[in-house]
Amino acid sequence: MSLIVQKFGGTSVGSVERIKNVARRVAKWRAAGHDIVVVPSAMAGETNRLIALAKEIQAQPDPRELDVVASTGEQVTIALLSMALLELGVRARSYSGWQVKILTDSAFTKARITSIDDKAIRGDLKAGTVVIVAGFQGVDAKGNITTLGRGGSDTSAVALAAALKADECHIFTDVDGVYTTDPRIVPDAKRLRTVTFEEMLEMAGAGSKVLQIRSVEFAGKYKVPTRVLSSLTDPMMPVAEEAKAGTLITFEEDPHMAMEKAVISGVAFNRDEAKITVHDVPDRPGIAYAILGPIADANIDVDVIVQNVGHDGMTDMTFTVHRNDYAKAVKILKGQVQSHIKCRDITGDDKIAKVSIVGMGMRSHAGIAAQMFRTLSEEGINIQMISTSEIKITVVIEEKYTELAVRVLHKAFELDQV
Ligand code: ADP
Ligand code: ASP
Ligand code: MG
Numbered sequence: 264m265s266l267i268v269q270k271f272g273g274t275s276v277g278s279v280e281r282i283k284n285v286a287r288r289v290a291k292w293r294a295a296g297h298d299i300v301v302v303p304s305a306m307a308g309e310t311n312r313l314i315a316l317a318k319e320i321q322a323q324p325d326p327r328e329l330d331v332v333a334s335t336g337e338q339v340t341i342a343l344l345s346m347a348l349l350e351l352g353v354r355a356r357s358y359s360g361w362q363v364k365i366l367t368d369s370a371f372t373k374a375r376i377t378s379i380d381d382k383a384i385r386g387d388l389k390a391g392t393v394v395i396v397a398g399f400q401g402v403d404a405k406g407n408i409t410t411l412g413r414g415g416s417d418t419s420a421v422a423l424a425a426a427l428k429a430d431e432c433h434i435f436t437d438v439d440g441v442y443t444t445d446p447r448i449v450p451d452a453k454r455l456r457t458v459t460f461e462e463m464l465e466m467a468g469a470g471s472k473v474l475q476i477r478s479v480e481f482a483g484k485y486k487v488p489t490r491v492l493s494s495l496t497d498p499m500m501p502v503a504e505e506a507k508a509g510t511l512i513t514f515e516e517d518p519h520m521a522m523e524k525a526v527i528s529g530v531a532f533n534r535d536e537a538k539i540t541v542h543d544v545p546d547r548p549g550i551a552y553a554i555l556g557p558i559a560d561a562n563i564d565v566d567v568i569v570q571n572v573g574h575d576g577m578t579d580m581t582f583t584v585h586r587n588d589y590a591k592a593v594k595i596l597k598g599q600v601q602s603h604i605k606c607r608d609i610t611g612d613d614k615i616a617k618v619s620i621v622g623m624g625m626r627s628h629a630g631i632a633a634q635m636f637r638t639l640s641e642e643g644i645n646i647q648m649i650s651t652s653e654i655k656i657t658v659v660i661e662e663k664y665t666e667l668a669v670r671v672l673h674k675a676f677e678l679d680q681v
Contacts, residue, residue, distance in 0.1 A: 265430035266388070267292060270302040270398065270420035274437040275494035276340045277307035286347035288435075288498040289393060293353055295502045298388045300427065302398045302420040303344055305336020310399075310413070326371035330400075330410045333372075334360070337397035337416070345395050354392040358383065360400035360408070365419065367401035367409045370562055374401055374409035375477070376418065379426035396423060417478035425485035432482070432489045434474065439493035440510035441466070441473055443678035444530040448669050451679040455528060457513045462528050462621050465655040469619035470533025482512055526624030526631060527676040532669050533617045534662055536566065537589035538648070540581040541596065543607035546573035553604050554580055557595050563588040567617070567650040567659060581648060583659060589613050615647065616665040619657040620672055632656050638675040644668055 269292070271285050285303070293299050304310075313332050317324040324332075341357035348355035363383065367374035387394045398416025401409045411418050417434055424432035441463065442452040458466075460483045467476040473491060482489045492509035500508075544550050555565055568582040584592045589611060596609045625631050632649075635656055639646060644667065648659035660668055673679060 264296045264298065266298040266300070266427055267431050267433060268300045268302060268420050268424040268427065268429045269433040269435060270416055271304065271344075271494055272416065272434075272436045273304045273307035273309070275435050276303045276305075276344065279343070281494075282340065282343050283347050284498045285344060285435075285494065286351055286353070288494070289344075290348060290351045290353045291499060292502060293393055299393045300384060300388070300423055300429070301344060301393060301395045302416055302423060303337065303340040303395065304398050304416040305340055309336035309339075327407055330371045330374075331408050333410050334397070334400040334408050337399050341395045341397045348393055348395075354390070355395060356387055356392050357395040357397070359397045360419070361402035361406070363396055365396075365401035365422070367403055367411070369403040369405070369407065369409065371407075371409055373412040373562070374403065376401060376411070376422045376481075379422060381426050384423075384427065411477070412475065414472055414475035415477070417475040418481060421478040421481040421487050421489060424487045424489075425481050429487065432487050434478075434489060434491045435494035436473065436491065437493070437495060438473065438491075439496070439508065440491050441471070441529075443528065443681060444669055444673050445471065445532070448532075448666055449530075449673050449679075452673065453678065453681045455510050455681075457511050458528060459623055460512055460514050461654060462623060463512050465619070465621040465652065466529050466531045469531035469621060469655060469657060470535070470617060471529065471531040479512070483514070486514055488512070525622070525677060525681050526628045527620050527622035527678065528624075529621050530669050530672045530676075530678065531619045531621060532665050533619075534665055535586050536583045536615060536617055536659075537586045537611060537613035538567075538581055538583045538615050538659060539589070539592055539596065539609065539611040540579055541600075541604075541606050541609055542579050543577045544580060544604050546576055546578040550578075550604060551580065554596070554600060555582070557600055558584070558592055561588075561591060561595055563592050563595075567648050567657060569648050569650075583615070583617070583648070586613055614662045615659050616662045616668075617657050617659055618665065618668045618672065619655050620676065621655045623654055625654050625656075634675060635672060638671050639668060642667055642671055 345355040345357040364380040398419040440454040446452040
């Protein structure tokens with residue numbers, strides 16, 4: 264008997280019929296003798312609808328109140344799923360984030376989980392009850408409702424699995440695993456049977472929305488065996504078969520797999536970013552901190568950062584932020600920062616995209632970056648910024664070329680052949 268946390272995304276609980284199917288699938292795993300904790304998302308489109316409602320009232324909604332609104336989608340699905348299980352004769356009980364207590368910091372709309380109280384859940388599991396916990400939400404030390412950032416139910420699930428020392432975490436979604444790239448963009452994309460934790464971390468960080476990056480961080484930190492699976496298959500598919508389906512995130516590269524694997528495992532992209540350039544700042548110690556310190560203080564994450572070689576004691580600095588934070592970041596820079604560092608100008612562009620190639624094989628193969636740049640140049644795609652890690656190369660390009668870039672890179676690295 265194992266303890267398994269099973270997360271179901273928005274599409275998977277997108278209608279009453281689908282919720283009933285989730286209940287059938289969960290009941291099947293329970294009947295196989297496992298203790299089950301289920302983490303549903305809100306019904307597909309619901310979180311968008313709730314945020315849009317808030318924006319009809321306040322263009323920049325008050326973050327605390329926005330989280331109160333945005334978290335309600337999951338409160339609906341936990342109870343509906345619990346009812347669907349009860350209807351099947353399975354003992355079930357739903358909990359909101361604050362009922363559990365999933366404690367977070369107070370960074371509304373992108374809170375981080377700090378601890379999870381497992382008492383109530385363990386008690387229910389012992390009594391043979393399926394426990395259903397709302398994804399995406401938590402509560403801060405002062406009792407305020409918080410949310411974990413878009414796609415945050417993945418993180419709720421993996422964090423619960425870590426806290427409960429679960430044997431596995433299943434992420435059920437509308438694709439049957441992690442692919443070489445988003446199969447919506449490249450129909451030839453191939454499912455990966457395994458992906459290493461490091462690759463998944465880079466892919467999620469580079470924009471592959473199949474898993475929220477923080478869920479991958481939790482999986483890595485607490486070594487949670489995590490599997491991405493389809494919720495759209497027959498819910499009565501045998502447990503033994505389903506247990507091996509999808510994509511497993513591994514913590515060590517299987518040497519046999521590594522031999523066969525392509526150098527690159529995947530292509531990721533992110534259209535949610537904007538870039539900001541601070542022109543002609545004095546090229547002296549402390550300048551990066553003077554620019555990026557106030558941005559960090561405002562809880563804005565900065566990604567790709569490029570500083571030019573100085574000229575005449577001056578330099579330019581360019582960096583990317585999430586598009587949602589773009590206006591706020593520019594405002595901070597044009598306010599307190601510009602008067603302090605005395606730069607010439609601050610400009611920005613929110614029509615950019617990041618495209619990345621990820622793969623463990625990069626460690627042992629030279630020339631991957633050159634091949635990437637050649638492939639893009641052959642399509643006339645200009646590279647605006649470049650950043651690299653040991654197993655990832657990211658370029659910033661004009662947004663309109665995103666799909667083309669993803670397709671040609673997928674082909675150039677023969678990911679349609681894996
Ligand atoms: P859920 O609502 O279940 O959380 P998401 O929409 O957040 O589902 O994530 C699943 C989607 O992620 C897929 O439908 C697919 O379009 C997208 N996706 C992006 N990159 C990948 C990838 N490399 N492999 C699989 N799916 C991907
Ligand atoms: N419902 C939330 C969202 O749409 C959380 C999630 O689906 O993971 O972002
Ligand atoms: Mg998701």
